Amino acid sequence: MLHPVTTRNPCSRASNPRHRGTEHAAGDGTRARRLQSGVGATICAPRQGAGRTAGPSCLLAAFTALSSCLPACAPAGPWARQHTDVAPSPRSRFGLAYDSDRRVLVLFGGTLGERASGSHMADDTWEYDGTSWREVTPAVSPCARWNHAMAYDSARRVVVLFGGMADDPLGDTWEYDGRSWREVTPAASPPAGSDFGVAYDAAREVVVLAGWDALWEYDGQTWAQAAFAPAVQRLGREIVYDSARSVVVLAGGEQDAQGASTWEYDGQTWVETVAAEHSAPALAWPGLAYDSGRRRVVLFGGRAGNDVLSAATWEYDGTAWTEVTSERSPRARLSPGLAYDAARGVTMLFGGTGSDGHATVVLNDTWEYRAE
Numbered sequence: 197m198l199h200p201v202t203t204r205n206p207c208s209r210a211s212n213p214r215h216r217g218t219e220h221a222a223g224d225g226t227r228a229r230r231l232q233s234g235v236g237a238t239i240c241a242p243r244q245g246a247g248r249t250a251g252p253s254c255l256l257a258a259f260t261a262l263s264s265c266l267p268a269c270a271p272a273g274p275w276a277r278q279h280t281d282v283a284p285s286p287r288s289r290f291g292l293a294y295d296s297d298r299r300v301l302v303l304f305g306g307t308l309g310e311r312a313s314g315s316h317m318a319d320d321t322w323e324y325d326g327t328s329w330r331e332v333t334p335a336v337s338p339c340a341r342w343n344h345a346m347a348y349d350s351a352r353r354v355v356v357l358f359g360g361m362a363d364d365p366l367g368d369t370w371e372y373d374g375r376s377w378r379e380v381t382p383a384a385s386p387p388a389g390s391d392f393g394v395a396y397d398a399a400r401e402v403v404v405l406a407g408w409d410a411l412w413e414y415d416g417q418t419w420a421q422a423a424f425a426p427a428v429q430r431l432g433r434e435i436v437y438d439s440a441r442s443v444v445v446l447a448g449g450e451q452d453a454q455g456a457s458t459w460e461y462d463g464q465t466w467v468e469t470v471a472a473e474h475s476a477p478a479l480a481w482p483g484l485a486y487d488s489g490r491r492r493v494v495l496f497g498g499r500a501g502n503d504v505l506s507a508a509t510w511e512y513d514g515t516a517w518t519e520v521t522s523e524r525s526p527r528a529r530l531s532p533g534l535a536y537d538a539a540r541g542v543t544m545l546f547g548g549t550g551s552d553g554h555a556t557v558v559l560n561d562t563w564e565y566r567a568e
Contacts, residue, residue, distance in 0.1 A: 273522030274567040275509070283329045284322045286558040288549040291346030292533030293355050298374050299539040300325050302355050303546065307342040309558065317342055317362065321372070324562070326540050337377040338370045343390035351401045352416050358405060361390040369414070382418040386410065393435035399442040400463050406435050406446065411461075425466035428459050432480025432499070432530075435461075440491045441514055447475070448482045448498055458512065469514075476510040476517040483534030483548070487567070489541045494565060496545060499530045505551060509565070526563050542566045 284290075290306025301324040309316040317340035321332050338344075344360025355372040359365065367388030369380050386405060393406035402413040404422075408431075411424040430449030438445050444461040456478035458470035472478075479498025486493050493512040499505055505528035509520040526532070532548030543565040550559050 273524055274520065274565050275522050275525040276564050276566070277524075277526075278562040278564055280328050280562060283560050283562060284320065284331075284547070285318070286560040287318060287547050288531045288558050289342045290318070290533060290547065291344050291357055291360075292535050292546065293346045293348040294535040294537055294544075295323075295348050295353075295355060295374065296350055296538055297353050299537070300374075301535055301537065301544055301546075302346075302348070302372065303533065304338070304346060304355075304357060304372075305341050305344060305360070306547070307558070321377070324544070324546075326537060329562070334372075334376045338368065338379075339366070341366055345392040345394035345405055347394045347396045347403050349396055349401075349403060349416065350398060356396075356403050356414060358386065358394075358403075358414075359389055359392065365389050369419070382414070385419045386412045391431070393433055393446065395435045395437040395444050397437055397442075397444060397463065398439055404435065404437070404444050404461070406433070422463075423461070423465060425459065427457075427468065428466060430480075432482075434482060434484035434495075436484045436486045436493055438486055438491075438493065438514065439488050445486075445493050445512065447484060447493065447495060447512065448479050450478060450480045450501065458517070470512075470517065474516065476512070476519075477506070477508075479506050479508075481530040482506070483532040483545060485534040485536045485543050487536050487543055488538055490567065492567075494534065494536075494543050494567075496526065496534060496565075497529045497532050497548065505529055511567070520567065526561065527559070529559060532559075 284303055285308060287306035287308050291304045293302050295302055303322040305318050307316055308318055319337055319340035321334065321337060322329055323332055338357060339362055341360035341362050345358045346355060348355050353373065357370040357372070359367055365388035367385055369382055369385060371378050371380055386407060389407060395404050397404050402415050405412040405414065406428065408429060411422045412419050413422045428446050433446055433449030435444050435446045442462065446459040446461070449456070456475045457468050457472045458475050459466050460469050476495055478501060482498030483496045484493065491513065495510040497506050507525055507528035509522060509525060510517050511520055526545055527550050529548035529550040533546045534543060536543050545563040545565065547559050550557050
């Protein structure tokens, strides 16, 4: 059951009800045995008795079905949907980070409906290991919230969470080590707020937090303001760290005086690297991740200025943006969670806000992006 949030203070499950989404079946929820090729229909039901094998009629049916679907089963581009038995409930504007030491995605919170208020926020924590989602239940966790910032600090081996929205803006800092959440109290902190861009700068070992009018960095001890360029003030922009070139890349956001230009930050200054006319379109609240294996920034989805949702995939190699065409891809959406799984060499996508053509819908599908 979901309960309204009435406090801005972090919650302990010992004294407060949890704000969580119901565990959902992922995909079509079918659990019947399927062909390894990904054919959607069950070919043969399991037979009774140990050691029994499929008879000729069953094998013939399987071969016939597989042969008829070969064109549909052929690879259709770099995107592939992952069907899991359970998944976090449909949601958007949650936190998602990749824990490179434990090799899992970590998801926290988010909005469970079109509008996040009261019972429509979550405080559950989930992990994805490349095969399945599982909910973890620490004794203490942050309060239910959405639009918070979350990144993995690989030097200290913790996920760092800051701020977000509950009934009011939040300004607390939390760390998650894979076992428990712990609130930390830095000597200085950014103002309470939400809708940040966030990335971990591995070369300088700091979490970079890009707000609307300020840039902050967290070194595990305190937050400190850093250089900020007014030109990067765009609603719905995202940032990601390019480990090959040791720069933070800013992309996406609503169309404004700077258009959809791409900017980079080296820890001292911001530099425009791609002018608006040569960048990806102005897409607000896209998913953004860095593929360290291929040295590419991957951008998916977002909302265009005419309120049309995008299902396009773009890549940035440090010089130019290129649209990637795919016969099969996730549906159009904004605010998907996107993170690169370095152990498996794939970019993962989960959830976000889409549309069924008539109304807004929140999603809970899981996808892999594996490009050559």
